[in-house]
Amino acid sequence: MRPGSISAAGLARTALAPVLLGVAAVLLWQWAVVAFEIKSFILPGPFLIGGEFAANLQNVVNGMTVTGRNALIGLLVGAVLGILAAIVAALLRIVDEMGAPIVASIAVVPIVALAPVLYTMFGAGAETARQIVAGLAVFVPVYFNTLKGLRQVRPVHRDLMRSYAVTSWQATKSVTLPTALPFVFTGLRIASSLAVISALIAEYFGGPVGGLGKSITSSASGSNYGLAWAYVLGSVLLGLLFYAAALGLEKLVSRRTNG
Amino acid sequence: MTQARRGQVQGRRILTGALGVAVLAALWELYKLVGPAEGIVVGGITILPRTSDLAMPHVWVMVARAFEPVTGASNAIPLWQAVLEGSLFTLGIAAVGWLAGVTVGLLLALLMQRFRLAESAVLPWVVLSQTVPLIALAPLVRRWGSQIRFGEFTWESWMSVALIASYLAFFPVAVGALRGLASPDANHVDLMRCYAAGWWKTLWRLRLPASIGYLLPALRLAAASAVIGTVVAEVSIGLRGGIGRLIVEYAGAAGGDPGKPWAPIFGSIAVGLVAAGFVALIGLFLRRFRRGEVAA
């Protein structure tokens, strides 16, 4: 966590401690399930979930593909729109002020609540509504963080660019964008897991079957709780995958821009 | 900035903001007017919506519908009243979830601030917890309702909803508070050490006040998350009485009554804004702690 403290002891603490805590939690969970004879429809043990996950791997992966595709499309579209909107808002104050109440509403509103009307607008048989829900959920953090980043340019840098008499595009390229980039990636990192969660939850509100969300509800209502939890595990992995990808991209780009 | 000048800026903000909403409504109507009835379909995928009155009702239909009765029955209350009741119900559960989430988040942040080992062991899991859609568990959490019972205490469905809301709410608070508690200058920490002030005194006099600036945005995020969590959990747990249930219920009526499903959506926007407004109010009381020091 803290740079400069990466010694053997530091590594043990930053890597080993969370792993140990995780293993301990899983074991405690399993022990509690066995010791208190908790019925599997309340909370199945982690070993049972793992077994179901392995046995139904193909189904879970199929579900992950459907939901993951929606989340990915939403993430890409939402991120591009969010960044573009932030650039426009940073350049034109009127757009920023006119958009303020709308963006503030989107930020506090359960976007998935829009899913039912989106299903009627785009057709209940298509995945579009889910992608839009994911896209809207992604838009908010990307927009806010990018806008914040674009406003971080320090006056001394702006004055410097002015004294060099460079064009506004050159200034944007050499100062504004590099300053804003870390903020954009922070937004993307937050958005990555939001995209998955939103695409998944949108499935609870209707639409075609096949995704993780529908699979969780249908196996739960079929009293197949181990399988339902296996799908949950699948969604956990999907969320992690998105998060790790965003984090990896961030590290890659920041290493390149730093030299 | 003088008082009058500030008022002017505020007025301008509100005016342009209202204009923004009006532009959005105008765009809606414009697209509805010129867009093709079946929407714009590219390669079998609908990328722009259908423009029929069913899919995209006129803005005024949405507004007018709110003042008509919920159903055709003679004793039906107006739609806006039903939505208001649902909104208050949802707001109440969200508040419980928010309080629980804020408490847990603060305690976790204090624990992580106090013990570095706790920070390195817990923080990765706190971050990972949000990539885990616990909300996906909602259909499973429902089962707990009928099973958990200690003596007089019975676990009610709304508690499951609040639990899920708190799971979403605790994260920004834990991370924001931790950052806030670590935010005092080295200078200030040295000073407290010079005063031989212990951890608790340092916490109370320095770390907590210094964290307010970080805590308030976290509390606002937590409020939005709690509302989102409540609405979604109401749907997936199947709890009646809240705005989430109305959204699903009225969506079913959209076929013959396209204005109806929009009412609870506006209701949920209102709930979210009220929750954010409440946090802004807290911020007003804590104004003193958000002063910046001018570097000497």
Place this chain on the structure above:
Amino acid sequence: MNNHSAQPAALAVDVTGVSRVFTVRKGADVTALDNVSLTVAPGEFVSLIGPSGCGKSTLLRLIADLDTPTAGEIKVFGKAARQARIDQDYGIAFQQAGLLPWRTVAGNIELPLELHGTSKPVRRARAADLIALVGLSDFADKYPDQLSGGMQQRVAIARSLAESPSLLLMDEPFGALDEMTRERMQNELVRICAETRAAVVFVTHSIPEAVFLSDRVVVMSPRPGRIRDVLSVSLGDQAQRGENLREDESFFQGVRAVRELLHGAAPAGARGVETR
């Protein structure tokens, strides 16, 4: 110089053979202080001066028990540094005023008293006295962001005096101020020290400042941090020091002497090395 028979016999600060080695990554050690010994008598004003990296701030932090020496011993009023900190035997001021932005001027000065359980009326009275001492009576209810840098630093000094310590530790307290404010603050500090009779350890990188304020100037050299020389400045009792001293020949002599010590063998004319 300041022979007060009422003062306790123990030295205000007694540093014997102190070293401080910082271990940085890859095993390369940095010796910030190497076998440094220094005493400060009660009521005496001692400045530590030297180029960056000479360990003057490190030495001050060690005396304040904000850091522990690798070797050697530090006694403050005959006690271990840690005990002296717990007993609140010193007051401290840093280069940054370090005021809590959410507390008023009075609230900031009251902070140490509040932490140590002084009752409210006593706190109030003490803060009012100190605010008057540093000449900020009209600003008692203002917040730090409403004050200029010099005013903030005056509040910080008042805060360091809150518990009437017999030792003041000051780490370049005027380093961030402009030259005019700085000279005014020096005049005030001389007056305050004359009134409170506290011993002072004062870190600075300004030669005139050190000469103007001090009874003794300790000149340090870097890599490793060592005391190169100690110069007694005989500019008379602090109560008599004032603005006209800056024009006095004895003052210029002191400045020249410290400069020559700082530059070692370098010709006396060399200057402009006071970069931070």
